[in-house]
Amino acid sequence: MKPSEMTIEQRLAQVRQRVNDAEQKYGRKTGSVQILAVSKTQPLASLREAQLAGQKAFGENYLQDALPKILGLTQPRPEWHFIGPVQSNKTRDIAENFDWVQSLDRLKIAQRLDQQRPPGLPPLSICLQVNIDNEAEKSGVSPEQVPALAEQLQQLPNLHFRGLMAIPRATSDTVQQRKAFHLLKEIFEQLKSEYPKMDTLSMGMSNDLEAAIAEGATIVRIGTAIFGPRRK
Ligand SMILES: *Cc1c(COP(=O)(O)O)cnc(C)c1O
Numbered sequence: 374m375k376p377s378e379m380t381i382e383q384r385l386a387q388v389r390q391r392v393n394d395a396e397q398k399y400g401r402k403t404g405s406v407q408i409l410a411v412s413k414t415q416p417l418a419s420l421r422e423a424q425l426a427g428q429k430a431f432g433e434n435y436l437q438d439a440l441p442k443i444l445g446l447t448q449p450r451p452e453w454h455f456i457g458p459v460q461s462n463k464t465r466d467i468a469e470n471f472d473w474v475q476s477l478d479r480l481k482i483a484q485r486l487d488q489q490r491p492p493g494l495p496p497l498s499i500c501l502q503v504n505i506d507n508e509a510e511k512s513g514v515s516p517e518q519v520p521a522l523a524e525q526l527q528q529l530p531n532l533h534f535r536g537l538m539a540i541p542r543a544t545s546d547t548v549q550q551r552k553a554f555h556l557l558k559e560i561f562e563q564l565k566s567e568y569p570k571m572d573t574l575s576m577g578m579s580n581d582l583e584a585a586i587a588e589g590a591t592i593v594r595i596g597t598a599i600f601g602p603r604r605k
Pocket residue numbers: 411413434456457540578579580594595596597598
């Protein structure tokens with residue numbers, strides 16, 4: 374069957390199989406890798422379909438696009454991860470509506486999220502986004518900046534610092550894929566030696582999830598392999 378003829382439920386099953394196979398192949402514990410369904414540009418109906426098929430966590434990049442879906446997809450409410458660039462005028466809505474921000478790369482934004490997180494909610498889970506290939510056009514902190522920012526994040530009581538996220542340069546060369554993921558894993562292990570409670574390494578997308586799992590990913594962020602091509 375061509376991917377375009379498959380339902381979201383079928384594609385999700387296929388992605389779960391890929392994750393399971395990679396866990397086995399690379400000696401990872403079964404169930405140690407979580408699938409985040411990246412639903413940017415996808416209509417609410419598609420998210421519902423994924424939710425009915427058992428998907429429990431969704432990632433969105435654009436606040437305005439995400440809010441109607443967050444309001445529309447309840448019972449049960451899934452877990453919402455913000456994974457796009459965070460503008461300072463959007464922090465309040467993000468702090469009020471999301472469970473995670475994986476794309477943090479500035480202290481100023483962290484301070485705003487901390488101040489604006491509503492008191493009734495648990496701390497906002499946070500990953501630092503690392504610009505692993507030092508690409509000029511990509512957001513994220515450089516690997517050298519991680520320790521200082523990590524220490525500052527520890528001071529913010531309404532944020533729960535969980536680990537690192539990266540989007541390496543796209544390549545179909547699996548050796549190159551693993552190199553970038555391996556580098557992120559090393560930065561993560563250093564961080565963990567300082568903060569043993571770090572539990573999240575978010576890396577790997579539709580085309581490179583196997584390489585990411587081989588190198589220790591705990592969350593893979595999957596868009597097109599679940600929902601098909603983006604809509605805009
Ligand atoms: C869009 C996006 C993804 C998903 O990419 P696919 O190649 O469609 O799986 C993952 N992470 C981030 C940060 C994204 O913006």
